[in-house]
Amino acid sequence: MDTVSEPADYPFGEPVRLDVHPEYARCRKRPGLVKIRPPYGDDAWLVTRFHDIRFVLRDRRFVRTPPPGGDEARLTVLPLQDSILNTDPPQQTRLRKAVAGGLGFNTERVHALQALAERHSRRFMTVLLAESPPLDLVDAYIKPLVVEILCPVIGIPQQDLSIFLNWFEGFASTALPADVVAARVEEISDYTDRLIAERRNRPRNDLVSALTGAAYREKQLTEPEIKELVNDILLAIDNVTTQLTNAAYLLITSPVHLRELQADPGLIPQAVEELLRYAPFPSHATFSRYATEDIEVGGTLVRAGEQVLPALPAGNHDPSAFPDPGEIDFHRTTNPHLSFGHGTHHCMGPPLVRMLMRVMASSLTQHPSMRLAVPEELLAWRSDLLIRRLESLPVTW
Numbered sequence: 001m002d003t004v005s006e007p008a009d010y011p012f013g014e015p016v017r018l019d020v021h022p023e024y025a026r027c028r029k030r031p032g033l034v035k036i037r038p039p040y041g042d043d044a045w046l047v048t049r050f051h052d053i054r055f056v057l058r059d060r061r062f063v064r065t066p067p068p069g070g071d072e073a074r075l076t077v078l079p080l081q082d083s084i085l086n087t088d089p090p091q092q093t094r095l096r097k098a099v100a101g102g103l104g105f106n107t108e109r110v111h112a113l114q115a116l117a118e119r120h121s122r123r124f125m126t127v128l129l130a131e132s133p134p135l136d137l138v139d140a141y142i143k144p145l146v147v148e149i150l151c152p153v154i155g156i157p158q159q160d161l162s163i164f165l166n167w168f169e170g171f172a173s174t175a176l177p178a179d180v181v182a183a184r185v186e187e188i189s190d191y192t193d194r195l196i197a198e199r200r201n202r203p204r205n206d207l208v209s210a211l212t213g214a215a216y217r218e219k220q221l222t223e224p225e226i227k228e229l230v231n232d233i234l235l236a237i238d239n240v241t242t243q244l245t246n247a248a249y250l251l252i253t254s255p256v257h258l259r260e261l262q263a264d265p266g267l268i269p270q271a272v273e274e275l276l277r278y279a280p281f282p283s284h285a286t287f288s289r290y291a292t293e294d295i296e297v298g299g300t301l302v303r304a305g306e307q308v309l310p311a312l313p314a315g316n317h318d319p320s321a322f323p324d325p326g327e328i329d330f331h332r333t334t335n336p337h338l339s340f341g342h343g344t345h346h347c348m349g350p351p352l353v354r355m356l357m358r359v360m361a362s363s364l365t366q367h368p369s370m371r372l373a374v375p376e377e378l379l380a381w382r383s384d385l386l387i388r389r390l391e392s393l394p395v396t397w
Helices: 022-029 050-058 091-103 107-130 137-154 158-172 178-201 207-212 223-252 255-263 265-278 312-316 350-365
Strands: 034-037 044-047 289-291 295-297 300-302 307-310 394-396
Touching (some): 022 312, 044 050, 050 295, 091 207, 091 223, 107 137, 107 350, 137 223, 178 207, 178 223, 207 223, 223 255, 223 265, 223 350, 255 265, 255 350
Parallel strands (some): 044 307
Antiparallel strands (some): 289 307, 295 300
């Protein structure tokens, strides 16, 4: 059946910590899908049930490419352009293959990176604990750990971090005006040109060198595609930092769960999956999919050319897939969360994210006295980004 009603304004409200807005639960209980009206772009169908989201993300009849005249439903001023996230097979398959070849995330490499991450983790934690509290765990531990591992893998000089972190806020902000966003996009475009030229002239053992070297010479990628891929990859550092920060916040503010991992470190891999499921990432529905033909989804007939917005946080908190979804449970025997997406556009970095989260969780279990240095209600959260995150995580011990 179709759900016919006046579109609901979306998003439903400002994010509150890592809570999933209760309106998502009400949407799941309604028959069919819910039509929404976003801040920018056309109206869309919101998909909130776990199984409906998986269906949309894996069904090839839903594509990212809008029909002629279509305006993508979105929260940001400018639509996403020139990105692997905005392509469909076979082009998307070719681009992903080039990136996967450059990353080379086989078991042996991930193990080597884990050993390196563990050494850096011990070093950063030792330096942190030698200081006088309070300290910001993000600046003193999480961000340096992510930078030390990801910058060499990707090929980004650490001194250039501020350039693309500034760009990221322009890319993901829901508050900046269009001219500011456009200026930041131009800045990162100029930076990417310089980085690609440098790596082509002086290649290293990193992803940017791989994309600008063999992949280009063998005609796997065009020059514009290399630039688009490098821009996409730059997002990884901030995204991974956010995921680790959210996980650290959940552990530090829930001593019972931290003690559970201290008592049984073998639970850490399951704990990582549960923390990924529980923390909304991203904050809202993000990238729409367009129906290439009439398709029924969750009892609603989505017409050809209409778009649907899969709300991944809602799917991760669907009780039909996760009993007691509002509770953190490190003993879930299965955890098919959607935090890395699903289908053709699933994230390419889960092995690295999971490894870094395991290293961080293990480190926190070795310092049980660590706790928030301020009342939880005083923590500052960013609410103008697609990605929900803390401004800082002040801790004492």
